[in-house]
Amino acid sequence: MFEIINPATGETVDRIAELDDAGIEAALARAAAGYKQWRETSIETRTALLGKIADAWEANKQHLAELAVREMGKTITAGLAEVEKCISGFRHYAEHGPTYLAPTAVQTPTGHAVARWLPLGPVLAVMPWNFPYWQAVRFLAPTILAGNVALLKHASSVQGCAAAMEAMARKAGAPEGLFQNLAITSGKVDAIIADKRVAAVTLTGSEGAGAKVAEAAGRALKKVVLELGGSDPFIVMPSADLDAAVKTAVTARVQNAGQSCICSKRMIVHAEVYDAFLEKFVAGMEAVKIGDPMDADTVMGPLSSVQQRDTVLEQVEKAKAAGAKLLTGGAKIDRGGAWMTPGVLVDLDPESDVAKEEIFGPVAAVYKVADIDEAIALANDVPYGLGSSVWTQDEAEVERFARDIEAGMTAVNSLLASVPEAPFGGVKLSGHGRELGPWGLHEFMNLKAVMFGGGKAGD
Structure with missing residues (x-):
């Protein structure tokens, strides 16, 4: 029995x-x-269903958002925004499906060939609680378009959200077996991956969970895509628009109560603007409105659970023990639930164990660097490589960051965010494979070459 706690x-x-x-x-x-x-349906049938699912989400937007508030503490404003993003994801694949799946003709020495995208089979998704809808839709929409079918193993704390997603598909007329929510614990996952009826698996979560799923997929020789943790750098150079950078840095640390893989967690600031940035950043973190997540004016609600909140508080204490100074916040709020204040750490030894970890909550570590070389070296000095955000007006610096930061994504003068049109994923311990756009769609498809022309049999 899953117990859902507000x-x-x-x-x-x-x-x-x-x-x-x-x-x-x-x-x-x-x-x-x-x-x-489903594999034999036309692309037009698949895209039509995606459009109908988007309509069902649109009609139930408030209900879906309130479920996310109740189950994982998301603010109602963020919940509505997440549902809207899901709707845009379904509509994106509905609109671009024919282009993404168009066959490609190539000439060969003996004739020609056609490269076709064909489905693989049932795909299992193991998904986390922090974005209970969008994380799953990033898998679900392309799975439906591909001609595959979807099995969702969602986090235990958001089983209501998971059930609601299946209900939306049914409302839209999805055929039986196209999308099913499996209300199971993680201990059941290995056997499902091993089942011959399952073709592939995708996971979003911790590197520990990813390693276990990848091991099970490896034993079964099945395709796996992993989107794991991140400790993304937020680099501020002297030419940056400082006020815009500070405002975005605050948002990065407190949106979703800091529980986002791709929101920057390490602020790496050039010495020329370090003091000014730090003063503004601390003030911004202290000004964040914390309160009832159902209040539209609330900026940050609780963390997803008391356990998650306490994990973050323990990391703050580890950082202080490693010599860091806590300039503000980073403390428990004494009220029922999983509440804490946004925190800012400085003087953290980048070689300490806690500096190498992902802090999955509203706490930032701020570092001072002398130049771009030191900024890039520090940005890369963690085992993760998911995203990054860089702030500069210097085009040469933009090119250096784009080339040399070890990450799957780099945002320039903006908050990093996933969008249906662009590839999403990381390197190093942040996983492998990509989601979204045609790249995510093609991860779980058979790229089949159909050969035409002469030549000897077997050539």
Whole structure:
């Protein structure tokens, strides 16, 4: 039984039954049967369904957003924005599906060939709680377009959101077996990956969870895409628009209560603007409005759970023990639920263990560097390589950052965000493979060469 706890109050708001072994087997059988039918549908049928799913989400936008508030503490404003983003994701693949799946003709020495994108089969997604809808839609929309079918193993704390997603697909007319939510614990995942009816697996989560899923997929010789943790750098150079940089840095650390893989966590600031940046940044963090997540004016609500909040507080204490100074915040708020204040750390030894970790909460570490070489070296001096944000008006510096920062994404003078049109993913311990755009769609498809012309058999 999954117990759903409202992180704003600490109260249990729902209990959801776990799927037993017989239920898992029935779901896999439905997925296999559903795939046989769905893989033969036209692209027009698939894109039409994506449009209808988007319509269903649009019609139930408030309900979906409120579920996210209740289950993981997201503010209502952020919840509505996340639902809107999902709608745009479904509509993006509905609009661009025919282009993304168009065959490509090439000439060969003996004739010609056609490269075609074909589906693989049922895809299992293991998803986290921090963006309960968007993380899953990044997998779901391209899966439907590809002609595959989807199995979702969502985090235990957002099972209501997961069930609502399946309900939206049913409302839109999705055929049986196309999209199923599996209300299971992580201990059931290995056996599902090993099942011959499952073609591939994708995971968004910690590097520990990613390693386990990759190991299981490796044993079964199945394709896997991993989007894991991040400790993204936010680099500010002397030519930057300082006020814009500070405003964005504050947003990066407090949106979703700091619980975002791609929101910058390490502020790396050139010595020429360090003092000015730090003064403004501390003031900005202290001004963040913390309160009822259902209030539209609230900027930051609770963290997703008391356990997650306490993990962040423990990391703050580890940083202080390693010589860092806590300039503001980073403390528990004494009220029911998973509340804390935004924190700013300075003088953290970049070689300390905690400096190498991802702090998945509203705490920033600010570093001073002498030049661009030191900034890039420090940016790369962590095991992660997901995203980055750089602030400069110097085109040569932009090129250096784009070339030399070890990350899957770099935002220039802006907050890094995932969008349906661009590839999303990282390197190093941040995972491998890409989501979104045609790249995410093609990850779980069979690129098949159909050869025409003469030549000997077997050539």
